[in-house]
Amino acid sequence: MIERVPSAEGVLAAAKRIASLVTRTPLLPLDWQGRRFWVKPECLQQSGSFKLRGASNRLMQLSDAERARGVVAFSSGNHAQGVAMAAQRLGIAATIVMPADAPAVKVEGTRNSGAEIVFFDRETESREAIGARLAAEQGATLVPSFDDVDVIEGQGTIGVETGEQLGKAPPLVIVPCGGGGLSGGIALALPESRIVPVEPAGWDDMTRSLETGRIVPVEEPPPPTLCDALQTKLVSPLTFGALRDAGARGLAVSEAEVEEAMRFAFRNLRIVAEPGGAVALAALISGRVDAPDGSVIVVSGGNVDPALYARIVGR
Template identity: 55%
Template sequence: MTILRQPTRAGVRDAAAKVAAVVPQTPLFVLEIHGVKVSFKAECLQPIGAFKLRGAWHRLTAIEPVQREKGVVAFSSGNHAQGVAWAARRLGMPATIVMPADAPKAKRENTLALGAEVVSYDRATESREKIAARLAEARGAVLVPSFDDPWVIEGQGSAGIEAAAQMATLGLGAPSRVVVPCGGGGLAAGLTLALPEATITVAEPEGWDDMRRSLEAGWIEPVGDAPPPTACDALQTLRVSPLTFDVLARRGATGVAVSEAEIRTAQRWAAEKLRLVVEPGGAVALAAVLTGKVPVEPGLLVLLSGGNVDLAAYGAVLAGAG
């Protein structure tokens, strides 16, 4: 019987050491909300504009050197794509990314600029998982999922190790509650392992809040048919994985959903108060805090997970459209 590897806190600490050796820590901003100091981890300031390089780097560096020449295959709407492409280029590995045809132009162009091959698909009629699996098998490459992978989960959790150390340095104590954007749950699961004493709250767009519903039900609930349109391209995961769900469920994590209007308000708030560009999917945790869906309390840590915006759409948000 094959025993699948499980993500662990020790793995998260190993990933944190790996990541610290190749990129600087992302800043931690502290701002008062209702008189309480709240910490904001700015993963939008990563070299690829999102936290995803953490999991990609931890995963790709775990691949045996003899296997690396055959490369990796991943599927993503953009941020995981860039993380894998960034890590593969640094390691001299070929990378192929399966991306939806309607992926944001900037994310597609950035992935290509990092040297990856991009294979397009129709997200409404085709399965990115099946396309990627076929490509990986045909090429003998390693398949690197965006969240359903123990190394990827551990890598994303390295953000929590960093944030906790930064909060301690600033005299803020340990994180007591972490609010985190959630698509497939890789970042949320990694933070859960990294910060075992903290309460975890995942935030998702309305209609795409399958992790919230799954945690409430006690089993995995898919998004369902005909989900509503959302600006959060990074969070359009139709079904979370048992791997991420189990980590979160065991820790009693909970979830909240935010509207498209609340997300836009959060983007504007981040620009005005933090001077940060945050993409819609990266702003859902902030939206949950600003709307009062998550209590503001000492030790609150909010993840701003990405900043890869479409400039035209972002300009409209800043102008107050919607």
């Protein structure tokens, strides 16, 4: 039996499937250092991040029997909210495994969509193990945050939209990267574009994996980071394969560069970018990537605690 892998055709099908459930986010023009760039603000997406796309694509394809048994997901917040919102709309019960230190705004958003939350200790417990146990106990479908073909193809619909809005493939797309579902999906949707996945410093396992040609984990112990949405210690063969086949090369940005990008987004674009959502913009404005005219930068989410955001933007 041939194992299914995400494909460009699957991304196109996902775009049609979820069109009525997600917001077609705009492309915001950004004139910077003599060049015109385009920012794709998924912070304006329903649920506050791109994760609604993959969750909707996965849940819409469940059978009636699977819907009746519910779904389980594990997430620090954005995937949690995406799954919870998609499940609520489709009348599916959702249980979400979240770290005890998840940002309050993400916990609240998940709970407001009707999901049951099970907390865990990020340092001593495995969210994957807890999620698998709960799914087995409930007979529910486990919905991974990135290690899933339908989820990856759903996230890639951002690339479909971008190509349609520009009328062509951009030369370069800079994308935040945790597990690689978003960057891998976009790579499938825009095969003519160069893809640059961006991670927080010390959490750059996708960057190092692409450099070495094999999947390597985050080096222990990883440093603390404000980018809670990107704290993935090991990427998926599905996402790694999509980015490797696209010839993608990643890079990492510092915490200071992330904070500056959040301030830049507020001042210049009038959008709220959470730390993990701002890493691609950080790569651009810090000069870590020389982006040609017409390049696209994805701001992947805006779910940030107000107090933290006020401190960062007010500096």
